[in-house]
Amino acid sequence: MKTGAKILVESLQREGTEIIFGYPGGVVLPIYDELYDSPLRHILVRHEQAAAHAADGYARASGRVGVCLATSGPGACNLVTGIATAYMDSASIVAIxxxxxxxxxxxxxxxESDITGITMPITKHNYLVKSAADISRVVQEAFYIAGTGRKGPVLIDIPKDVSTGLAEDTPLPEKVTLRGYNPTYKGHKRQIDKAVELIVHAERPLIYAGGGVIASDASGELVSLATLLGIPVTTTLMGIGCIPCDHPLNLGMLGMHGTEYANFAVMESDVLIAIGARFDDRVTGKIDTFAPHAKIVHIDIDPAEIGKNKRIDVPIVGDVKAVLQDMLSGLKKNNAYEPWLKKIKHWRQHHPLRVKDDGRLHPQQIIRALSELVKGEAVIVSEVGQNQMWTAQHFCFHHPRTWITSGGLGTMGYGFPAAMGAHFARPDVPVFDIAGDGSIQMNIQEMSTVAANRIPVKVAILNNMYLGMVRQWQELFFDRRYSFTELPPVEFVKIANAYGIDGIRVESPDEVIPALKAALDCDGPFVMDFRIEREENVFPMVPAGAAINEMIGGHPRS
Amino acid sequence: MKPHTLSILVENKPGVLSRVTGLFSRRGFNIESLAVGTCEEPDMSRITIVVIGDDAKVEQVMKQLHKLIDVIKVSDLTENERVERELALIKVNAEPGTSRAEIMQIAQSFRAQIVDVGSKSVILQVTGDTDKVDALEKLLRQYGVKELVRTGRIGIPRGSKIVASLK
Structure with missing residues (x-):
């Protein structure tokens, strides 16, 4: 006979868990006692929210399931924002x-808190375990559910008497079968043929690639499809990295802060191929005006996404990788879209993203300098707001799973702890958290965690002493009434130093590269406090409710 | 906007009803009627929900329901020829010697049963579709309905067709 706690720890190991992010408390004492001499690595965070984000960052950077652990009541409740973040971006975590x-x-x-009740709408599934004998089966199912189909968070709630209760080892099946859960992986042959037919007869096709391409590890197939036929690709915020930034067919991000040429291409395309994307309002702007001339093909593993926001001409339910492989097998090289590509090239030349070079410190320069320095060989995590959009626009990503950000929920405070998690997935490359002075202060306590464990996360704070994105909206749409968006100056380097972390403050453009190099040279965590132009805006921008080609801060239409 | 009768086959486990109804409440749907009970499979239950909503919204809820791990099948009965029934228990004022006879007559014409007779009231049990139960209730109002309990609506497709899977 074994205790439930021992069964839990053994079950986690059997599922291949190597690291847990957690915070102890009363009712998890039996579990923590098991962890004390277990080979599982445990990172003690300073707030449970950070444990959930760290597990999420680990999951997104590795493609495996991340694990976090918290006690009942406040511990569990503090995980909620992290679980909701993972849910919105389909990140596979198991929260215990x-x-x-x-x-x-x-x-x-x-x-006590009813955490299974609280997390019902923000988990893919959750469990309240009533007996120690159920733990091994539940853990096996939880990992299976979290890591297959459309991925997502699963929560396992374990009462104290269940973790101290005794049970025999129960034999587990090789493969989990759940009669209510059977994701469709293979796309429907006739639908795929229809899509191919539509694409080869198109004149102005465009691929709109989302996070599903990365979740399905289908970047290779996506680039093959685009290259084989010469179809331009625009990515969502979550899809960044699925095609190298410098690939001639990559138009960058679309939507609210997308490139002008990506948005123009959407509006003029005649066949739009949405792959692992969900027509989010930040992408489509006014939905009725989105891609008005296009027949739409939609490939997604989640049937509930198809037709949710936009009428679809050719729906294909299936795993992106499997569907793209099937599509590719029926296709021959083609370059029928030359006139279309020429038109896009013209837009690209006349509507580039702007970077100012006027001797002042602009955030876009910082992102570009970092990008040139690491050449894509880094994991870049962001917080939420202007910092996130500047990074998405100006950093050149070469590989999938190297860009990690809270897209759906838009969780400030996500980046720093997610970067900690990402480091354990990718210890071979530097990990940067691109932050704002607002966001970093939402989980700044994790400086203690990175210091104690020498987790070499490099934090680049784009400090404008504002909640920048909200301030930008106030400037543009609320008559510059900066209601509660100004933040007092904070000496972030001093804070870092107090935690035992090195840092540097940067005030002029010529200090940028030396600071970034210092960060890269430092073998532990490092904090950079960039005092940027205070009222810098993210442009171009589609105002809420407008069509995506009605952008402000762009270039005059040529 | 029209009523949809959804038949949902689920695992018979704690919390399933909450998961199912949560998908309606988060979209601001009011559930018109709800019935839950065991079914032909021993460890499953069937939930029948009537909601009023536009077709696209109802289709989205059905797809979301299907994503729940504990949901096995979802179907919209409204798409098929079907039998739908409700049951109501109605306690009506019936002072001796006054309207009792009339109430008995009404009951008879609705094939309702008198299931309890008290000194001042009787209880009628009626089964049928919503309209029939509504009609009986309306007629009995004049005598004074003291209490009325209705089950949720249940339904089943006509003929040999069974409640089909969404897939």
């Missing part, structure tokens, strides 16, 4: 929470 003993469930016992 302690719970009060089963005889006290529903009694308002000390540190």
């Amino acid at each position: 929470t302690g719970q009060v003993p089963t005889n006290l469930l529903g009694n308002d016992a000390f540190q």
